[in-house]
Amino acid sequence: MATEFHNLQELRHSASLVTKVFIQRDYSEGTVCRFQTKFPSELDNRIERTLLEETVKTLNSYYAEAEKIGGQSYLEGCLACATAYIIFLCMETRYEKVLRKISGYIQEQNEKIYAPRGLLITDPIERGMRVLEISLFEDRGSGGSSPSSSMSSGSSAR
Amino acid sequence: MHLGVSESMRECEYSQISTRSSTPMETPYKKRTPKKRKWEAFPGRNKFYCDGRIMMAKQTGVFYLTLVLILVTCGLFFTFDCPYLAQQLTPIIPVIGGVLFLFVLGTLLRTSFSDPGVLPRATSDEAADLERQIDVANGSTGYRPPPRTKEVVINGQTVKLKYCFTCKIFRPPRASHCSLCDNCVERFDHHCPWVGNCVGRRNYRFFYMFILSLSFLTIFIFAFVITHIILSSHRNGFLKALKDSPVVVCFFSVWSIVGLSGFHTYLISSNQTTNEDIKGSWSSKRGKDNYNPYSHGNIFTNCCAALCGPLPPSLIDRRGFVQSDTPQLASPTNGITMYGATQSQQSHMCDQDQCIQSTKFVLQAAATPLLQQQSSEPVILTASPENGVSLPGRTSLALGGPCTSLPLGQPTPPTSTPSLSCHEATDIHPLQEPVAHHHFLTPEEVPSPPGMLHCGSPLGHSHTVQAGFYNPASQDSLHEDSVRGLVKLSSV
Numbered sequence: 001m002a003t004e005f006h007n008l009q010e011l012r013h014s015a016s017l018v019t020k021v022f023i024q025r026d027y028s029e030g031t032v033c034r035f036q037t038k039f040p041s042e043l044d045n046r047i048e049r050t051l052l053e054e055t056v057k058t059l060n061s062y063y064a065e066a067e068k069i070g071g072q073s074y075l076e077g078c079l080a081c082a083t084a085y086i087i088f089l090c091m092e093t094r095y096e097k098v099l100r101k102i103s104g105y106i107q108e109q110n111e112k113i114y115a116p117r118g119l120l121i122t123d124p125i126e127r128g129m130r131v132l133e134i135s136l137f138e139d140r141g142s143g144g145s146s147p148s149s150s151m152s153s154g155s156s157a158r
Numbered sequence: 159m160h161l162g163v164s165e166s167m168r169e170c171e172y173s174q175i176s177t178r179s180s181t182p183m184e185t186p187y188k189k190r191t192p193k194k195r196k197w198e199a200f201p202g203r204n205k206f207y208c209d210g211r212i213m214m215a216k217q218t219g220v221f222y223l224t225l226v227l228i229l230v231t232c233g234l235f236f237t238f239d240c241p242y243l244a245q246q247l248t249p250i251i252p253v254i255g256g257v258l259f260l261f262v263l264g265t266l267l268r269t270s271f272s273d274p275g276v277l278p279r280a281t282s283d284e285a286a287d288l289e290r291q292i293d294v295a296n297g298s299t300g301y302r303p304p305p306r307t308k309e310v311v312i313n314g315q316t317v318k319l320k321y322c323f324t325c326k327i328f329r330p331p332r333a334s335h336c337s338l339c340d341n342c343v344e345r346f347d348h349h350c351p352w353v354g355n356c357v358g359r360r361n362y363r364f365f366y367m368f369i370l371s372l373s374f375l376t377i378f379i380f381a382f383v384i385t386h387i388i389l390s391s392h393r394n395g396f397l398k399a400l401k402d403s404p405v406v407v408c409f410f411s412v413w414s415i416v417g418l419s420g421f422h423t424y425l426i427s428s429n430q431t432t433n434e435d436i437k438g439s440w441s442s443k444r445g446k447d448n449y450n451p452y453s454h455g456n457i458f459t460n461c462c463a464a465l466c467g468p469l470p471p472s473l474i475d476r477r478g479f480v481q482s483d484t485p486q487l488a489s490p491t492n493g494i495t496m497y498g499a500t501q502s503q504q505s506h507m508c509d510q511d512q513c514i515q516s517t518k519f520v521l522q523a524a525a526t527p528l529l530q531q532q533s534s535e536p537v538i539l540t541a542s543p544e545n546g547v548s549l550p551g552r553t554s555l556a557l558g559g560p561c562t563s564l565p566l567g568q569p570t571p572p573t574s575t576p577s578l579s580c581h582e583a584t585d586i587h588p589l590q591e592p593v594a595h596h597h598f599l600t601p602e603e604v605p606s607p608p609g610m611l612h613c614g615s616p617l618g619h620s621h622t623v624q625a626g627f628y629n630p631a632s633q634d635s636l637h638e639d640s641v642r643g644l645v646k647l648s649s650v
Contacts, residue, residue, distance in 0.1 A: 022283075027319070028311060094468055130277070133283075
């Protein structure tokens with residue numbers, strides 16, 4: 001997305017990509033889109049646990065709202081069926097509306113919380129909803145200092 | 159491999175040195191090409207039309223047959239039977255017939271042309287991250303390929319998630335890899351040649367509405383054709399009336415289509431896919447406690463969920479433009495970065511390049527035990543972070559020190575792995591379990607070899623696995639690369 005690339009470019013002027021942390025999907029409740037709330041150890045001294053968990057929980061609630069089977073989705077489904085699904089050509093589905101809300105939320109979180117800490121969250125839709133990708137950046141100005149995060153084997157996305 | 163920003167140019171050069179691939183040839187080629195849409199670089203075996211708006215399987219011959227059959231049957235009905243019936247009975251008959259016909263055509267085209275729920279392949283970083291986790295969890299016993307299953311408990315049932323070697327992901331529950339389209343599809347039902355596409359999460363409801371409305375249409379046509387014959391045989395004679403009607407086609411299709419609709423109605427009401435039903439995944443015959451964890455409990459909710467549930471958008475973004483300048487990490491496992499290349503890269507990697515790299519990795523793996531005796535290991539270490547930080551002691555690594563005492567033998571030629579790439583393709587046949595998976599152990603079962611973790615040389619790496627795990631993991635990953643190299647060689 002254009003706006004995200006803009007953020008990345010800005011970060012890249014003064015920082016460089018060190019590593020990426022992937023938060024995998026949590027399938028314990030079926031095929032509903034949920035991400036694991038387990039805190040990856042690479043981010044231990046980059047961000048507070050509660051902040052990241054809060055972000056992931058909010059994202060999970062958004063996805064649950066998008067995939068909720070209830071009155072509105074039934075109405076949408078029946079209407080679409082009655083019009084031989086032609087209505088999908090002109091109308092945006094509820095899912096798409098929620099996805100737009102999610103990207104807005106992620107962008108806001110990036111600007112307020114993550115970018116100041118040298119992190120960047122990639123919208124899961126750009127990774128096919130497989131993972132929640134968090135890119136770790138390091139200030140290039142700090143020269144030869146080794147970044148605090150390393151590819152720890154300890155963090156397993158189980 | 160990446161263009162645009164000067165930073166990424168530096169990354170590109172750095173990667174060129176470390177991977178020794180044919181990227182010098184790729185870079186100028188990439189500069190010349192205009193911006194491509196993602197569908198043009200799509201790795202699966204699909205056909206795209208209308209600049210990515212329409213997506214179908216590779217073999218579309220039977221789909222055209224379906225279209226022809228429907229059009230011809232309805233055409234004959236409207237031409238020969240409707241005028242008579244409209245006159246004799248009521249003009250509503252052709253109207254209803256017309257509405258049904260349009261609905262059938264609409265749902266057929268919707269099923270055939272839409273994305274069934276294809277899961278995009280993992281980016282190289284994701285694949286590398288997964289590989290790293292698997293290698294480490296595996297304990298790196300080495301020569302047997304690492305097991306690739308994960309177990310998840312869903313609503314009290316244990317479900318095994320399989321790793322897809324083509325897409326480099328752990329497949330979500332109910333997803334399956336279609337060998338005809340070479341894609342992983344969410345909630346994979348089956349690949350339908352009649353509609354020329356896979357039937358999955360995103361187009362199952364269209365498929366069901368198609369076969370349901372087609373059943374109504376065929377029954378409707380059949381009934382009124384019989385009526386026409388009966389009515390006109392009073393006047394003209396039975397045989398002449400029969401000659402003018404499209405009875406034969408209708409007769410056979412009625413039973414097969416109605417049967418299929420009945421079958422799918424059963425599947426929807428029990429919230430199963432064709433795949434699961436054929437395999438008997440949730441059949442009570444498998445065990446007393448075996449039940450379908452995805453079912454909502456009652457038939458009505460299951461039906462509503464399948465037909466009126468929310469429609470997720472396509473995950474593959476066919477009409478977006480290929481972003482060739484997203485930052486990527488040069489991972490320690492060079493092989494993964496090369497083979498798990500992103501869509502944009504893959505489109506430029508010709509078979510010859512892959513062949514060259516495969517050979518290189520095989521040679522590397524073979525040469526590694528010899529190199530280990532010496533002090534430096536340039537193959538493993540050149541994959542460093544691209545922030546320009548020079549690794550302390552990169553060339554003078556005392557790898558030869560404590561680590562040569564590790565009990566690592568020669569990498570044996572992979573005898574069983576070449577079957578991996580072949581068996582992935584057979585996943586479409588639900589009855590045939592991929593043979594290669596039978597002798598896979600879950601990561602927990604594989605015993606970790608003693609003494610592997612005692613390599614205590616303080617490697618000041620910023621970007622690789624922890625020092626204690628480093629050598630065995632990378633050694634094994636290199637072995638993995640050689641394995642993959644041989645697999646690729648065999649497939650190229």
